[in-house]
Every structure is written in C-alpha cells, then in structure tokens.
Amino acid sequence: MTIFCFGLLISSLKSYDRVIRTEYENGVGLVVVDKDKYLKLLSKQYSTIADTVTEIINLEAIMNLPKATEHFISDLHGEYDAVQHVLRNGSGNIKEKIREIFQGRLSTREMNQLATIVYYPEEKVDLIVSELTSREEIEEFYTLTVTRITELCAFVVSKYTRSKVRKALPPDYAYIIEELLFKDTIMSNKEHYYDKIINTVISLNRGKQLIAAFAHVIQRLVVDHIHVVGDIYDRGPYPDKIIDTLMDGHELDIQWGNHDVLWMGAASGSAACMANVIRISARYDNLEIIEDAYGISLRPLMTFSEMVYPEDRYEPFLPKVNPDSDDEIYQEEIRQIAKMNQAISIIQFKLEGAIIKRHPEFEMEASLLLDKINHDEGTVTIDGKVYPLRCDYFPTIDPNDPYALTEEEKLVVNRLMEGFLNSERLHKHVQFLYSKGSLYLKYNDNLLFHGCVPINDDLTFMEMTIHNKKYKGKALLDEYEDILRKGYLNREAGSDNNRYLDYVWYQWEGKASSLFGKDKMTTFERLYVEDKATHFEHKNAYYKQRHNIELCNMILTEFGLDSCKGHIINGHTPVKENRGENPLKANGKLIVIDGGFSKAYQATTGLAGYTLLYNSFGMQLVSHQPFTSVKDALVNESDIVSTRRIVDKELERKTVRETDVGQRLTEQVNDLQALLAAYYDGRLVEKVSK
Structure with a gap:
C-alpha cells in the first residue's frame, strides 16, 4: 500500500487554489504556490499515465478489501509472559x-x-x-x-x-x-x-x-494494528521486554498511562518522577528493572539507607514479594530493599513538596504532610485530625525546614539522576514511547485514552491553569502532551527545565491530570498511618458518571468525533468482574479494558485482563483467565481461556474505504486523478523510458 506524502499536500489545495496562507507570529504572510509544482513532485513517483492509472486501480481495489483487525490491550504492567501470549494468539x-x-x-x-x-x-x-x-x-x-x-x-x-x-x-x-x-x-x-x-x-x-x-x-x-492503551511499566518484572516486543515490527500506537509517564518523566530529568519510579520498584520487589534492565546503579541509595536508617524501623516499607516467583528471596535482601524504600520515600515527599510550593495553581496543599508531623508525640495531623504514626523515625527531616534535602540526600539524588539521564536502553525505550505514543488518539471513530477527561461534579470540563493560561477538555490534553514532549526534548537543561518537568510530575498525581483522576494521592498515609480512612482517594466525577451516555457523547463531540458512531476506550481502572462490575458502560458507548494483567490485581478483578478486537464484522470484548506459564503452554498445550462478548456488530461488513486509512487513500486517489488530468491536457509530460 503506497501512501505518498505529496498527495496529502495537494489535497489541501481546495478547488486548485493558487494561494496558501501561512500565519507567522508577527502577522500573516502570503506564499504564492502553483499547484503544478506539487504535481511535478508527484510525477517523480508516477512518471507515466500507465503508472498513474495502475496506482489508482490499486488504491481503489485496496479500499474494497475488508477492514483489517485492530487489537486493543491495556495495563500490561510488566507481565511479559502473559502479554506476549495474548499478542501471539491474537x-x-x-x-x-x-x-x-x-x-x-x-x-x-x-x-x-x-x-x-x-x-x-x-x-x-x-x-x-x-x-x-x-x-x-x-x-x-x-x-x-x-x-x-x-x-x-x-x-x-x-x-x-x-x-x-x-x-x-x-x-x-x-x-x-x-x-x-x-x-x-x-x-x-x-x-x-x-x-x-x-x-x-x-x-x-x-x-x-x-x-x-x-x-x-x-x-x-x-492482527493488523495494535493499540496499547497505557501502563506498560511498573508492578510486573519485565516492561522492558514488552517494549522490545512492541518495537519488533507490528503496526501500533500507544496511549501513555500514568506509570509510563512516570518513567518518561524520570528519563526527562524529573527527580520527583525518578523517586516515585524507584519507590514503586522497591515496593514490588522489582529493582532489577532499574539495575539489570537499564544499567542504573542504585548503590548510592543503598549505601545511604544503610547509614541512616536502622534495622528495626522499616516494617511499613517491606516489599510485596511475589509468592509464585521461582527466585529465592533472602531475608537480608528484603531488609535492604525496605530500607531503600524508606529512604527514597522521604526524598520523594521532599521533592514533591518543593514542586507543590512552587505551584499554588496545583491546589495540592493537602499533600504537604511533612510539616504536619509532631516529632515529640509521634503523630501527624491530616485534615485537622491527629493520627499516630506507624513509624516515627525521620532522621533527615529538619522540623524547621522539613522539605529541605540534606546534603547527603542531594548527593544521592544527583547520582541517581545521572544514571537515569545516561541509560542508553532506557532512552531507546522512552524515545519509542514518544514516537509511537500520545495522550489520546482518534482512530476509526473511536477515542482512546488511558484514564479520563477531567470533569467537575456538574459534568463540565475541569479547568487547569498552565503558565498563566486556562485549559480544559481536549485543549487541556493537547497542552499536557506538548509539555511532556518539551520536557523530554529539554532534558539536558537542568533546573531550567522545571517549567515543564513540574507539570510532567503533575500528570502522576494532580487532580486535573487525565492520567490520575483523583483528588490526591495518599502515599504518605498508606506508609505511615494505620487508619485506612486516611488512605481513601476520591475519584474524579468522570469515573462516577462514565455510565452516562450524555457525558460520553459530550466527550466524543469535544474531540471531534461522531457521537452516534464513536466509542470511548479506557484502561487505568481494573474492572472488578467478580463483584459484578461490567466493563461496558453507557450501553457500550464506553469500554474499559483493564481487567488485571497485573498479578497484583487479579485477586480483586477475578480475571487476568480484557482485550478488544475490532474487525470488519464489528467489535468484540475478550476476557482472559490467568496465564499459567510458557512451559505449561508448551507441554500441556494449555491456552489462556478467553470469553468473547459482542460490543457492536456491523450490519454490513466494513471495508477499508470506511476507515481512517480509507480516507487517506481517497485523498491519494484524488491527487492521482489530478496528476492524470495534467498528463492528459499536456501540462505535464510523461517520462520516456530509455
């Protein structure tokens, strides 16, 4: 299938307009362009009438083929074996x-x-x-x-x-x-x-x-095209292998998830994102992804934690060890990981506190808790109520300046950051995420994004101020994406890059972030406070109202899609099927395909992931039972048990002509017909072969 770039240019010349207007920052400039210049460029590829006619026939024939199959997957969370099996069996x-x-x-x-x-x-x-x-x-x-x-x-x-x-x-x-x-x-x-x-x-x-x-x-x-609707990273052990697999030739796109953006932010130079990456990896006993897969040494953190944090004060920071793992776990290793988790958590809270103080427009003051600690009483005040601390040992916190890093912590952060900025394999993967990814995608009448479009309780789009300008709806996600790209492109700029990196971190836990979608993140409370009432995170109204057809139609319209034909496809929030939750919302208008590839979720979801197939006959939701092992698949010829449910069924089999690819091919056919007309009326001359 040929997609010729000059064809797209010619199609923009409505009725063979001979003038293109180009806007500049200081006014409007006029560039006089003859359409024949574009036809001459096109003629370099199709240099004879026969070549042009052949390509028109080829493209017209392609547009009458059945629509190819799209495969939607989400929330892979490093579970390489299960993800690879689902990709292999389509x-x-x-x-x-x-x-x-x-x-x-x-x-x-x-x-x-x-x-x-x-x-x-x-x-x-x-x-x-x-x-x-x-x-x-x-x-x-x-x-x-x-x-x-x-x-x-x-x-x-x-x-x-x-x-x-x-x-x-x-x-x-x-x-x-x-x-x-x-x-x-x-x-x-x-x-x-x-x-x-x-x-x-x-x-x-x-x-x-x-x-x-x-x-x-x-x-x-x-499967012709794969859509990865976010969260390749964290929890599972092999996100790097998943990305290597995705890089190996398949046509695909990626809608970034909150965990992906966290790693992208760390690779861009955000110390706060980096601290979160290390903490989560330690929490899930997965530091190998940092050290072995990406070659980033954690020795500075390990040495620091051994020096500063005693052996009897790390119980809340013990890692979640996978009981099914074949690797032998040593108590000494668990102790080291817990102490590293404790050290990086305090560093994280300090780094995040500095960002929150720099940006009052984030409205995240409720997350500032280091200055609410009563060191003498061993308590913390949250929302006006005093709670006892599970661990009251804070050797690096100055009560008079609780968010200031110690000199030793600064040294640790700098050395870790150097590792993230210089990991060749990490940047190869992050660059792939940027080249294939976006915050949202419009594709064949469907709107794909990982989390939500932030809304208020009255179902209006939530506003966010960025660099003194307010954004909401589609414009907000466009601005977020622009910031994410600029943050990475300017990663060598150091502190000068904070004007972007602070907003990159905000994607991880800001209430107006489309990737987070909650009022606040209660990491400190989960680690330090026993009372589970403090752990609760209020979800954005989007999650409470996504069964509402009117809301779905409003969002589809906001993003320029036909609300009668379109679907919204999300990941991010595991569907608890064993509790009766339905992944199809608003009569199938919205589809949630995070069913729990991550083993950490499977006890509550009751299954091991949803995927979605969309072919010429319609759309099918596929639910999967847990994957056992590659060995079991080979020896016993076991497969993931999959159950299909029809979401939409086409009344007539859909063809390529009715897809986004078909629209581009139609434009090319129009361009080629213009070229053919130029040959016929003598404005262009066919190339004579020797």
Whole structure:
C-alpha cells in the first residue's frame, strides 16, 4: 500500500487554489504556490499515465478489501509472559481461525497442537520431534505441519494485498512462503512442484525454520494494528521486554498511562518522577528493572539507607514479594530493599513538596504532610485530625525546614539522576514511547485514552491553569502532551527545565491530570498511618458518571468525533468482574479494558485482563483467565481461556474505504486523478523510458 506524502499536500489545495496562507507570529504572510509544482513532485513517483492509472486501480481495489483487525490491550504492567501470549494468539483470534478451517477435519488435540506451534514454533517443534522415534515419523510430522500451517496462513492473509503480505515475510523464507501461499490450485500439473519445495526443505533439515517463519507471519497479520492503551511499566518484572516486543515490527500506537509517564518523566530529568519510579520498584520487589534492565546503579541509595536508617524501623516499607516467583528471596535482601524504600520515600515527599510550593495553581496543599508531623508525640495531623504514626523515625527531616534535602540526600539524588539521564536502553525505550505514543488518539471513530477527561461534579470540563493560561477538555490534553514532549526534548537543561518537568510530575498525581483522576494521592498515609480512612482517594466525577451516555457523547463531540458512531476506550481502572462490575458502560458507548494483567490485581478483578478486537464484522470484548506459564503452554498445550462478548456488530461488513486509512487513500486517489488530468491536457509530460 503506497501512501505518498505529496498527495496529502495537494489535497489541501481546495478547488486548485493558487494561494496558501501561512500565519507567522508577527502577522500573516502570503506564499504564492502553483499547484503544478506539487504535481511535478508527484510525477517523480508516477512518471507515466500507465503508472498513474495502475496506482489508482490499486488504491481503489485496496479500499474494497475488508477492514483489517485492530487489537486493543491495556495495563500490561510488566507481565511479559502473559502479554506476549495474548499478542501471539491474537486474543484467541488464531484459535478461532483454526476452528473455522479445520473443524471436522482435525481433532481438538490436533487443533490445540497446531495453535501451540503457531504461538511458540521453535520450542514446540523441538518438543514434538524429541518424542518421535524414527526419521519417517519426523518427516511425516514436518510434512503435515507445513501443509496445515500453510493453509492457515493463506486464510489469515486472504484479506490483504500480495504487496502487504510480501512486506511481512521474513527475508530468508520469503520466496518459499510466497510460492506456497499463492500457489496455483487450478493447474494440477504444478502439484509436484509445490510438494518438491516442501520435501526439499525438510530433507535439508530446515522444516522447523520454515514452520517458524510461517508462524511469525500469522502472528504478524492475524492482527493488523495494535493499540496499547497505557501502563506498560511498573508492578510486573519485565516492561522492558514488552517494549522490545512492541518495537519488533507490528503496526501500533500507544496511549501513555500514568506509570509510563512516570518513567518518561524520570528519563526527562524529573527527580520527583525518578523517586516515585524507584519507590514503586522497591515496593514490588522489582529493582532489577532499574539495575539489570537499564544499567542504573542504585548503590548510592543503598549505601545511604544503610547509614541512616536502622534495622528495626522499616516494617511499613517491606516489599510485596511475589509468592509464585521461582527466585529465592533472602531475608537480608528484603531488609535492604525496605530500607531503600524508606529512604527514597522521604526524598520523594521532599521533592514533591518543593514542586507543590512552587505551584499554588496545583491546589495540592493537602499533600504537604511533612510539616504536619509532631516529632515529640509521634503523630501527624491530616485534615485537622491527629493520627499516630506507624513509624516515627525521620532522621533527615529538619522540623524547621522539613522539605529541605540534606546534603547527603542531594548527593544521592544527583547520582541517581545521572544514571537515569545516561541509560542508553532506557532512552531507546522512552524515545519509542514518544514516537509511537500520545495522550489520546482518534482512530476509526473511536477515542482512546488511558484514564479520563477531567470533569467537575456538574459534568463540565475541569479547568487547569498552565503558565498563566486556562485549559480544559481536549485543549487541556493537547497542552499536557506538548509539555511532556518539551520536557523530554529539554532534558539536558537542568533546573531550567522545571517549567515543564513540574507539570510532567503533575500528570502522576494532580487532580486535573487525565492520567490520575483523583483528588490526591495518599502515599504518605498508606506508609505511615494505620487508619485506612486516611488512605481513601476520591475519584474524579468522570469515573462516577462514565455510565452516562450524555457525558460520553459530550466527550466524543469535544474531540471531534461522531457521537452516534464513536466509542470511548479506557484502561487505568481494573474492572472488578467478580463483584459484578461490567466493563461496558453507557450501553457500550464506553469500554474499559483493564481487567488485571497485573498479578497484583487479579485477586480483586477475578480475571487476568480484557482485550478488544475490532474487525470488519464489528467489535468484540475478550476476557482472559490467568496465564499459567510458557512451559505449561508448551507441554500441556494449555491456552489462556478467553470469553468473547459482542460490543457492536456491523450490519454490513466494513471495508477499508470506511476507515481512517480509507480516507487517506481517497485523498491519494484524488491527487492521482489530478496528476492524470495534467498528463492528459499536456501540462505535464510523461517520462520516456530509455
């Protein structure tokens, strides 16, 4: 599929206007542009009438293909194995394809085996072959499997053009796969030709590699486009591996989540974001993501915590150890992590206090609690009420200046910040998040964002003052995104970058943040106060009213979408299905797809995540049961049990023409028709081939 950039320029010339107006900061300038200049540029790619006609026919044909499948996932939280499995099986889509083709021809066991081969081709083939006893059995297995996986692949790619399929083929086996996929089924005299291809591959001991190549094509094309609706980072152990997987070729976009923005802020130079990143990693016994995955040394923090915090005062800071982990946990390691958590938490509260004091427009004074501590009594005053502290040891807090970092804390912060600013792999991942990501996305009539659009109790959009200007609704999210990008681009500017970084941190816990959506974050209270009444965080009215169809329509209209056709797709808040909560709100107008990939949530959600599929037949919500392990999937051919629910069903099968891609292709066709007219009336001359 060709998308030619100059075509978009020409389409903007309404009725062949010969003037483009360009606004400058100091007025309006006029640039006189001849449309033929753009047509001449376009003619460099389509230099003859034949080339132009061929491309018009190609684009018109593409627009009549069925709409490709979109796959929506959210709140991955570092759970690499489960996420990878869902991506590999296309939220159960591959098994559905296998049933459509082979039901009645293969047994359930054979279909399950084929599905597992598609998910984990190299590993599963090795396992099967190791159990076969003769060369004849091995050759028979390879012949059957190649034949079946070829048929499955042909079915999966049938909605795409040959050109698109060709681009998805692995180079080493592109010729073989293309020959087998598009073989001539009418001319029977070529059957020996195709059989010989398969037999020769097997005789050369390359059967496993060919099967793997087919499997990767199926995984790549069973879903055309992935939408990641936020929160790749935190809680689970391998967000870096998830990003590496997402970087590996699939067409996708990302709507940043609050945990993603926290890491993006740390990589941008925000010390407050960095402190939160370290605290959360310590809390979930996941400091390896910082030290091993990103090569950032935490030794300065460990040394500082050992010197300052005694061994008997860290109980509230003990990490949440995963009982299912295969790694042996030592008591000494737990002790060290707890003390590091204690040290970085106090540093975090001091850094955040400085930001809050710099920005009264944040209206976050209620979060300033270090100056509410009574060190003599061991209490803290919250909202006018006095509470005893679980831990009353604050060796680095000066009661006369509680938010000032000690010289030792400053040194720790500077050394940690240097590590975050200089981690090559972290910045590779953060740059990928910026290149593929945004705070929200409008795509095929749907509005995707991670958290909320902040609203007041009266269902009006909440205002936020940024650099002395008020924003709300779509304009507020646009301004937040602009700040996030500028914060990262100016990461070497040091304290001069605070004008952006303070607002980046605000995305993590500000009440008008679209990613947080609560009145305040009660981290201090959860760590230091036993009374759970102080832990409560009031959600933004959006979460209380998102069942309201009028609110959903108002938001869709605010973002320029048709409220009759559009959906809002969110993550961020786990759906507690075992308590009767429905992920479909407002009669399906709003869909929440955070069902709990994170193991930390599964006890309360009752499942292990929702995903959403949107193909030419409509939209389906898929709920998943917990993933056991890759080993279980390989040995027992187990799969994530998935249940599908229809959200919307198309009355007529949707085509590419009716999508956002179709709109762009229509613009290109119009541009090419203008080029064709220029050839016909002699304004442009075809290129003569030598």
